[in-house]
Amino acid sequence: MTRVPLSRPPVDDEIKQAVLAAIDSRQYVLGPQCRQLESELAAAAGVKHAVLTSSATAALWLSLRALGVKAGDEVLVPSHTAFPTVEAICAAEATPVLVDADAFYTLDPADAEAKATPRTVGILPVHLYGQPVDLDAVQDLASRLGLWLLEDCAQAQGAEWKGRPVGSFGRAAVFSFYPSKNLPGMGDGGAVLTSDDEVMARCRRLRDHGRIDRDVHAEIGFNLRYSELQAAALRVLLRRLDAMNDRRRLLAERYARGLAGLPLVLPEERPHARHVYHLFVVRTPRRAALARFLNEREIQTGVHYPVPSHRQPALERLAPAPLPRTERLVDEILTLPMSAAHEDAEIDRVIAAVRDFFSA
Numbered sequence: 635m636t637r638v639p640l641s642r643p644p645v646d647d648e649i650k651q652a653v654l655a656a657i658d659s660r661q662y663v664l665g666p667q668c669r670q671l672e673s674e675l676a677a678a679a680g681v682k683h684a685v686l687t688s689s690a691t692a693a694l695w696l697s698l699r700a701l702g703v704k705a706g707d708e709v710l711v712p713s714h715t716a717f718p719t720v721e722a723i724c725a726a727e728a729t730p731v732l733v734d735a736d737a738f739y740t741l742d743p744a745d746a747e748a749k750a751t752p753r754t755v756g757i758l759p760v761h762l763y764g765q766p767v768d769l770d771a772v773q774d775l776a777s778r779l780g781l782w783l784l785e786d787c788a789q790a791q792g793a794e795w796k797g798r799p800v801g802s803f804g805r806a807a808v809f810s811f812y813p814s815k816n817l818p819g820m821g822d823g824g825a826v827l828t829s830d831d832e833v834m835a836r837c838r839r840l841r842d843h844g845r846i847d848r849d850v851h852a853e854i855g856f857n858l859r860y861s862e863l864q865a866a867a868l869r870v871l872l873r874r875l876d877a878m879n880d881r882r883r884l885l886a887e888r889y890a891r892g893l894a895g896l897p898l899v900l901p902e903e904r905p906h907a908r909h910v911y912h913l914f915v916v917r918t919p920r921r922a923a924l925a926r927f928l929n930e931r932e933i934q935t936g937v938h939y940p941v942p943s944h945r946q947p948a949l950e951r952l953a954p955a956p957l958p959r960t961e962r963l964v965d966e967i968l969t970l971p972m973s974a975a976h977e978d979a980e981i982d983r984v985i986a987a988v989r990d991f992f993s994a
């Protein structure tokens with residue numbers, strides 16, 4: 635029996651041809667493929683600019699620097715996220731203030747408001763698993779408290795809130811092209827999207843050693859540039875993004891029908907949201923036993939994420955407060971296989987195995 639992987643990046647001749655053409659061009663860093671991809675990414679999200687970077691972690695750090703954060707500034711961020719969201723705040727020398735999750739596993743705006751202080755400068759919500767955060771509540775909070783809004787869209791490229799793509803609601807947004815993401819690259823990659831000319835210009839400069847021309851460096855940046863080979867592959871895949879997200883949504887419906895009636899909490903789509911199911915995450919108190927059972931049947935699962943940010947040793951010095959909803963959910967969540975390239979039959983195999991587990 636072949637193993638059902640958690641995720642499967644697409645590979646085909648059209649993608650290979652695009653990469654081969656980029657190899658032949660002999661331009662490998664921030665060349666014409668990158669420039670065209672930047673225009674196409676910005677157009678797809680309905681913003682003015684995109685700045686490609688070596689990863690979404692780099693994009694977060696660049697955006698935070700471009701937004702002007704400094705030591706002592708506080709940034710509201712969900713504890714329940716991939717650690718890089720929080721790590722980038724620390725790398726930019728600001729202080730993350732960790733917020734509890736709401737019923738949809740994303741940042742709880744009420745808890746964020748309760749944790750704001752006079753030192754709070756911004757809010758960094760994460761559209762987790764492909765589901766938009768409550769953007770009405772988050773935008774309202776940001777405007778009432780005078781905070782900038784930076785959207786972490788690493789898991790939600792193509793998701794929408796009230797029919798508008800995520801990434802167009804804040805001062806800036808970051809995206810990831812890690813191979814399991816909704817827009818899957820052939821390695822690490824990311825981008826900052828923004829309609830703010832100053833944020834764009836500062837991100838471009840910081841991405842390339844703070845350089846303002848070949849020999850003059852206006853500030854200390856770093857090398858966070860992007861590859862032409864990767865950009866060539868991503869341009870092919872960006873044209874397929876909507877179709878790939880539709881496919882993920884179909885597979886999510888298939889799971890929902892197949893798993894209905896079991897003692898298992900299924901993902902729910904928030905009203906006004908178009909969820910793009912980067913991950914298909916279910917909940918059960920019997921998480922470990924279910925994961926073992928599926929592994930024995932050659933089905934890969936994951937836990938995103940078992941250790942919430944406020945319990946990470948790296949942040950112990952901040953003495954973060956307990957977050958009851960986050961702590962409860964991280965013990966029960968389990969990620970089932972999901973990607974645009976999964977076959978119906980693979981999803982049916984996962985459904986049958988989960989049903990067997992609960993009827994045993």
Ligand SMILES: Cc1ncc(COP(=O)(O)O)c(C=O)c1O
Binds near residue numbers: 716810
């Ligand atoms: C929500 C979120 N933010 C940021 C990142 C960092 O992305 P990258 O691996 O491209 O640096 C990830 C990666 O998993 C993520 O899931």
